[in-house]
Amino acid sequence: MKSPKFTGAYDLVVCRDSDILAIKARDVIVQCGREAIQQHRRFNLVLTGGSSPLKTYLLLAESTGAAAIDWSKTYVFFSDERCVAWDDPRSNYGSARKSLLARVRIPESHVFPVQTQGLSPAEAAVAYADKLVEHFFAFEHGVTPRFDLILLGMGEDGHIASLFPHAAALKVEDSWAIWSPPGMSPLVDRITLTYPVLNTARNVAFLVLGENKAIALRDVLEGNARSDDRPAAGVHPVDGKLTWLGDECAASLLTRHRTKSSETNSDTRILPMG
Ligand code: 6PG
Numbered sequence: 001m002k003s004p005k006f007t008g009a010y011d012l013v014v015c016r017d018s019d020i021l022a023i024k025a026r027d028v029i030v031q032c033g034r035e036a037i038q039q040h041r042r043f044n045l046v047l048t049g050g051s052s053p054l055k056t057y058l059l060l061a062e063s064t065g066a067a068a069i070d071w072s073k074t075y076v077f078f079s080d081e082r083c084v085a086w087d088d089p090r091s092n093y094g095s096a097r098k099s100l101l102a103r104v105r106i107p108e109s110h111v112f113p114v115q116t117q118g119l120s121p122a123e124a125a126v127a128y129a130d131k132l133v134e135h136f137f138a139f140e141h142g143v144t145p146r147f148d149l150i151l152l153g154m155g156e157d158g159h160i161a162s163l164f165p166h167a168a169a170l171k172v173e174d175s176w177a178i179w180s181p182p183g184m185s186p187l188v189d190r191i192t193l194t195y196p197v198l199n200t201a202r203n204v205a206f207l208v209l210g211e212n213k214a215i216a217l218r219d220v221l222e223g224n225a226r227s228d229d230r231p232a233a234g235v236h237p238v239d240g241k242l243t244w245l246g247d248e249c250a251a252s253l254l255t256r257h258r259t260k261s262s263e264t265n266s267d268t269r270i271l272p273m274g
Contacts, residue, residue, distance in 0.1 A: 049092030158230030
């Protein structure tokens with residue numbers, strides 16, 4: 001079967017630069033957290049790896065008052081992880097701990113890093129899926145974990161988490177976390193959440209920065225790309241909201257949004273699309 005194209009509706013937030021994008025992304029995260037805690041007393045959040053979220057994480061860590069999250073009710077998982085020690089500079093958990101988690105008052109028991117050391121990649125994937133079952137099973141018996149917000153970056157090739165173009169992992173429907181063999185630098189084994197989890201989320205927000213992402217972003221949002229070629233095209237939350245936050249460089253090849261009416265100010269254009 002041909003891989004699906006991107007078909008859903010989404011909000012596109014085009015930001016003047018990475019600083020403005022970090023502010024908008026922080027606001028999206030805080031808003032999702034507030035709504036989640038109001039609705040079900042918890043904020044189940046997935047952090048992405050990569051460099052794109054780092055300014056947002058640092059800003060979130062120093063945010064106070066209305067711009068802050070209630071970390072005592074927040075639970076943090078990871079979109080994917082490299083099979084390296086947590087203190088290895090390539091570790092997504094290690095990076096998030098340095099830029100955010102070690103700077104806020106989140107209980108250690110509320111953070112769920114992917115345990116990879118001492119386990120084979122396949123064992124690590126099963127162990128992470130078990131962590132998800134344990135956490136969500138307490139709430140929603142036997143159904144796919146429904147995160148309140150999943151943050152994602154996107155690679156130049158349109159990959160997300162550790163779901164790479166043409167990878168077998170793109171077809172997985174019956175597991176929530178799987179082993180993803182090396183697909184890009186750093187060439188290490190990885191563990192990644194799968195589409196079923198990503199597309200069950202209440203909110204998914206992409207953070208996309210830089211000219212080098214412009215072609216993939218155009219292919220996904222305006223080019224009918226298939227998820228096999230551009231895995232980001234496979235993300236459309238079935239019963240949730242999708243927000244693409246991009247800087248002007250990443251959005252430079254997009255055309256549709258330039259004609260849409262939008263909420264504008266000098267820093268951002270927020271456009272309901274689809
Ligand atoms: C990873 C990330 C990955 C990342 C993209 C974009 O483990 O590498 O989860 O999916 O989000 O590669 O990375 P940048 O934000 O650094 O461009």
